[in-house]
Amino acid sequence: MTALPLHRSSDPPSDAVHLRALPSALPTDAEVLAASQDDPECFATLFDRHATAVHRYLGRRVGELADDLLSETFLVAFRRRADYRPEHLDVRPWLLGIATNLVHGHARTERRRYRLLARAAGRPEEHGPDPADSGDRLDAQALRGPLAAALAGLKAHDRDVLLLVAWGDLSYEEVAAVLGVPVGTVRSRLHRARRQTRAVLDAPTLSDLLSDPASEETR
Numbered sequence: 072m073t074a075l076p077l078h079r080s081s082d083p084p085s086d087a088v089h090l091r092a093l094p095s096a097l098p099t100d101a102e103v104l105a106a107s108q109d110d111p112e113c114f115a116t117l118f119d120r121h122a123t124a125v126h127r128y129l130g131r132r133v134g135e136l137a138d139d140l141l142s143e144t145f146l147v148a149f150r151r152r153a154d155y156r157p158e159h160l161d162v163r164p165w166l167l168g169i170a171t172n173l174v175h176g177h178a179r180t181e182r183r184r185y186r187l188l189a190r191a192a193g194r195p196e197e198h199g200p201d202p203a204d205s206g207d208r209l210d211a212q213a214l215r216g217p218l219a220a221a222l223a224g225l226k227a228h229d230r231d232v233l234l235l236v237a238w239g240d241l242s243y244e245e246v247a248a249v250l251g252v253p254v255g256t257v258r259s260r261l262h263r264a265r266r267q268t269r270a271v272l273d274a275p276t277l278s279d280l281l282s283d284p285a286s287e288e289t290r
Contacts, residue, residue, distance in 0.1 A: 101157035107149075114149050117162060125166050128238050132174050134184050140177070144170045160248045167239045168249030171231055178227055185223035221268040232257055233264035 098106070100117060107114040125144055129137035147169050155165060174181060222230060228250075235246045243261075247254045 100162035101155075104152050104155050104157075104162065107152055111149075114152065117148070117166075118145055121163050121166055124163060125170055128167055128234075129170055129174070131238050132184075132234065133177055133181050136177055136180060140170060140173050143173055147173070160245065164239070164241050164245040164249055167235060167241065171235065171249065174231075175227065182223045185219040189217070189220035189223065218268065225264055225267060229260045229264040229267075232260040233268070236261060 098116075100120065103113055103116045107117075122141060122145070126137050126141045129140050129144075133140060144166060148166055151169075155162070160168075222234075225233065231250065232246055235241045235249060236243075239246075241249065243254050243257045246257045250257070
């Protein structure tokens with residue numbers, strides 16, 4: 072009997088396991104913003120990613136107003152999303168820049184808050200609503216005393232630079248882009264703000280940011 076020729080079929084067996092492709096990486100912030108041009112609901116992803124950081128920054132600066140300014144920050148960002156240019160700035164610094172501009176409209180509130188915290192030094196912390204949201208109570212406690220007084224005494228532009236670096240964790244270049252000023256101006260404002268707050272070097276909130284600028288050339 073003639074043996075049947077052996078051959079291998081190129082078709083997979085019918086019961087073969089079909090592997091699914093792995094999901095692609097999550098879209099970047101810039102990609103989410105671009106997609107939101109056609110699908111506005113995509114913008115909510117940016118709120119989920121950055122609302123906590125923006126609220127924390129605002130809470131440290133304006134306390135109870137943080138909730139309102141957080142909503143306004145993202146509303147402004149949504150309206151201006153077509154103007155965002157990823158080659159110039161990342162989304163988080165861009166949002167912090169919007170938040171900073173909104174704080175300017177409440178400069179008296181910010182200064183008054185720092186003065187109240189300065190006068191609260193030495194008094195036991197009262198129970199009840201904190202000037203900042205609950206997640207920032209330690210920050211509010213750290214602000215009591217000379218540090219709060221020093222921040223209240225800074226010029227608004229100097230305070231913006233100091234707090235965008237200290238609490239926004241932005242680089243000099245990012246602060247320059249956010250404020251629309253040269254990097255050299257950022258450095259001079261930061262140096263002036265540090266000099267005025269030198270007396271509070273041991274405050275944990277700003278201790279690392281009040282060092283000599285010459286030691287931070289890599290920022």
